[in-house]
Amino acid sequence: MSAESRIVARTEDPTRGVPCGSGGTRLALAALFCGVASSVLLKGVGGLAPGHAIALRSGLAIALLAVVIGVRAARGRVGRLDRAGAARAALDALAGLTFALAIFELPLALLSAIQAAMPLVSVALAALVLREPLPRRALLAIAMGFAGVIVILNPGLGASPLGLALALISTLAYACRDLVTRRLRPEADMLKSVILSSLLIGAAGLATAGLPAAPRMPHVPDLARLLAAAVTFLGANTLIIAAFRRAPVARIAPLRYTSILWALLFDAAIWGHYPDAATWAGIALIVTGGLILLRPASP
Template identity: 50%
Template sequence: MPRLSLDDGQSLALVALFSGVASGVAIKAIGPMPPGQAIALRAVPAVLLIAAFVVVRRKGPARLVGPRGLVRAGLDAVAALTFSLAIFELPLSLLASIHATLPVLSVILSGVVLKERLRPGNWAALALACAGTLLVLQPGLTFSPLGIALALVSTLAYALRDVTTRQLPRRTDTFRIALVSMVLVGAVSALLPAGGRWVWPTASDTLLIGLAALGLVGANVLIIVALRWTELSRIAPLRYSSVLWSLAFDAALWGYLPDPLAACGIALIVGAGLLQLHTASDNRFKDMT
């Protein structure tokens, strides 16, 4: 695999993040159906897509999953399942705002575990992100406590997943890791209680499930590639874009708009992302000179 530049990694991360939001929008828009069933049905075409690619692509050097790959797949499965369940409990923009704490956890963990350098600008950006997230979370008390708990668990699992991704050996197979993760999500979600009922999907629901599966595949595969070639400190601030996309979808499809206090929090979060991007770019230039 040719080595990607930092800019390539960031571009892939942005596409992956948008794909994840789009997948959430599609699955949230599905008609009345138990969450576990909707998540399991979404996993079926996603697994088939990844499995087909693994089977038909050319044989090359040995492609492995390995122990770290399995750990990464397990963390991703936990994160994806709890995130998907939270989608049915919370507005997407509130869920994305809770996930805005992910850069805080990812960058700190990268410094502690991976020994990546943490700069003063990183800490200032993270402080802004924390303050903004607290403002955004204030409407959360009126929504499902279960949804908030699921969102927090998924955030921690995603942060641990990102750090593990950075530790994967070069020969580890991106697509096989994504395949293991999706199989785990589909299997566990199919076992969740469905209230004793099975809802047969309509034609429109089937289309939404297919779109959700495509978004899930893009989010899983592209974020793995991006994180394997780019520092977490450069990927982390890009996650704030998910808040903006989620706000747009929430307003357009479900009429949910944040109150002024939450809007101020979102502005702080976006500002934190811009500051962290500037810090990473500025220090990259100094390193090159």
């Protein structure tokens, strides 16, 4: 590539200025594993209503974050929460709450397969909201991703309609959250955004379940699961923000498909759920659409 071509490519690249090193890739992979692990741990909590389990996980996460923020404040390393950070927190809360509620209604593999359309939704929203170019191959990828979701949902319509609706709302909210994450200023405090998100998720989870008639402490195994779920929840949120700060969306988006693999493994190992042929076909369509989207454009 000539020097002039490199200048043109840099000028037309919407992600210019974002490092493309492997650091963002590793952070994103860790974040996605943490997200699935947190869902598995939360689903394994017994004896509590889903909303109460979500609220307790959020409360533990807030307590852990408060300690970290307090230590940083003592060292004079306090950032600020701007409007973009607050908007991200609200979208993350909506996505996280609907996803957490959906895991109690659907097999984890089915839920993750539906959410695999998220990168394609992000591309469509980027074109509509951020006015980013939408080439023909992106339109083909979006169509394949949509078809894949329909294929998955067709046999899945025998599952909980509430769970399917929650999964779709969560997918859209997560895609919007990722767009806002791209706009976070470097000086914005990501921990404050995460703690606000945790507070909103916990409050909403408690509101959906109401106050228990006879409040009680969870059993020790459940409490340990909730604490582990809180830690992995924080890992998923903080690591994905750090990943977007180190790599463009085009590098991070395809990694979301690894969530399907982890979900399939956990579903099979813990709950004995195995995807049927239609689900595999839908996953193949979604992943193929993502690969088409990520294929380098012809010179």
